[in-house]
Amino acid sequence: MSDFLLWTDKLAQRRQPKTVFFTNTARCGSTLFAKMLDHQGISVCFGEPRPLTTLAVGYLEKYWSSSETETLLKAVITVLRRGVPFDQICVIKTPSFDSCLVPLLANVFPEIKHVFMFRKNGLDSVERMIVQVGEFMHSLLPLYSISPALSAALSWAFIGSANRFMRVIKPRNMKEWAAILYASPYADYLKNKHLFCLPVIWYESIMTDTETTLRPIFRELGLPEEKIREALLCLNEDSQRDTVLSRTSMKNVRATKMTEATRARLDEIANVIGVPKDIF
Numbered sequence: 072m073s074d075f076l077l078w079t080d081k082l083a084q085r086r087q088p089k090t091v092f093f094t095n096t097a098r099c100g101s102t103l104f105a106k107m108l109d110h111q112g113i114s115v116c117f118g119e120p121r122p123l124t125t126l127a128v129g130y131l132e133k134y135w136s137s138s139e140t141e142t143l144l145k146a147v148i149t150v151l152r153r154g155v156p157f158d159q160i161c162v163i164k165t166p167s168f169d170s171c172l173v174p175l176l177a178n179v180f181p182e183i184k185h186v187f188m189f190r191k192n193g194l195d196s197v198e199r200m201i202v203q204v205g206e207f208m209h210s211l212l213p214l215y216s217i218s219p220a221l222s223a224a225l226s227w228a229f230i231g232s233a234n235r236f237m238r239v240i241k242p243r244n245m246k247e248w249a250a251i252l253y254a255s256p257y258a259d260y261l262k263n264k265h266l267f268c269l270p271v272i273w274y275e276s277i278m279t280d281t282e283t284t285l286r287p288i289f290r291e292l293g294l295p296e297e298k299i300r301e302a303l304l305c306l307n308e309d310s311q312r313d314t315v316l317s318r319t320s321m322k323n324v325r326a327t328k329m330t331e332a333t334r335a336r337l338d339e340i341a342n343v344i345g346v347p348k349d350i351f
Contacts, residue, residue, distance in 0.1 A: 079146040086157035088115075090148070090183045091292055093162055094170040096256040097197045099190035100274040103310040105164040107277075107285065107302035114160040114294060122147045127169045131235055137175060144172060145179045160293055167252065168233070170259035177266045184292060185267045187260040190274035194337075194351050195326035198249035203315055203324045236344050243336075246327050250340050250351060258345045268292075281306060 091108070093116075095101035102118070109116035126147060130140040152161040165172075173185055190196070233255040242248040260271060268291055276284040285299050311317045327333075337351040 076142070076146055079149045082153050083145075083149045085153075087149075088152055088155040088157050088159050088161040089293060090152060090161045090163065090180070092173065092176055092183050092185050093164045093188070094173060094185070094256060094260070095165070095167060095188040096190065096193065096253055097167045098193050098200050098253075099188050100277055100310075101164060101188050103305055104188055104272065104277060105162065106305045106310060108162045108292070108294065110294065110298050110301065112159070113298065114162055115155050116162040116164055117151060118164050119166045120147075120151055120163065122151075123163070123165055123169050123172065127172050128234075130175070131171060140172075141175050141179050144175055148176070148180065148183075162292075167256045170256040173259065173263050173266055177263075186269050186272060186288070186292075187256075187267055188272040188274065188277075189257050189260070191350065193274070194246070194250055194253050197253040198246050198326040199321060199324040200316060201245060201249055201252070202326075203321055236340075240340055240343055244327070246329075246333060247336060247340060249326075250337055251344070254341065254344045254346045254350060257350065261346065278306075 093101070093105065093108075095104075105116045105118060108114060123144075126135075126140055126143055129135050130137070135143065148163070151163060155161040170187070176183060177185070233251045236251050236255050237248075240247070240251060242251060260267070269288060272284070272288065281303055282299055285302055286296060288294075289296050289299060289302075309318050314320070334351075338348050341348040341351060
């Protein structure tokens with residue numbers, strides 16, 4: 072480890088590219104938005120680097136202290152962007168699990184800009200995603216009540232920011248599980264809103280008023296506004312094409328129905344997580 076840190080210290084002596092740390096929740100259009108930010112010769116977008124998720128899990132599980140995590144985070148970010156020219160913009164798109172890293176990263180690299188993306192009424196989409204990933208997910212939920220550690224070892228859905236709430240809430244069904252996955256990154260955003268360079272980026276705005284929404288974002292991040300026209304072309308294709316989450320693959324996947332009992336339970340979950348009840 073000491074050799075690795077010495078190497079990254081040497082890398083850090085080079086001029087570093089301007090960097091954007093892009094956190095989000097599941098099924099919010101983040102893959103589409105990341106493609107909109109990626110422009111050859113101007114910006115490079117990395118999609119969900121696994122080392123960052125490892126750091127997020129280790130930090131939340133208290134494998135490392137805050138200071139230790141910051142040291143490792145500084146090294147990992149330096150390695151991730153080592154091949155990006157200093158005159159380009161490095162965009163690091165994370166999965167939803169990594170939102171807890173924002174305040175630590177702000178301590179290490181205060182110059183890095185943070186953006187967050189969310190989707191209104193996205194609960195059913197997240198539940199459908201969990202179902203689509205694999206039928207064995209239904210078996211993991213009862214297993215979690217017996218052994219949270221084993222469930223986390225078997226599936227990504229029990230790691231990261233959501234796991235700390237799962238231990239308190241103890242979800243009883245797929246919709247409650249989805250609610251925790253969906254809302255926990257937003258709770259992190261609300262807690263650390265002062266660290267973000269822009270207000271939350273809404274999926275609905277990206278989809279319905281794309282150009283108007285992108286203009287202040289491009290301006291803030293240092294992307295040429297003339298590249299917005301290229302970004303608009305991303306709307307013409309499925310950003311999840313050829314994956315299990317493509318529109319074609321997902322079209323017959325259904326979420327469970329909302330009942331009065333479920334609605335009441337979701338209100339309780341919102342209170343525990345610390346988000347507005349109306350996001351569900």
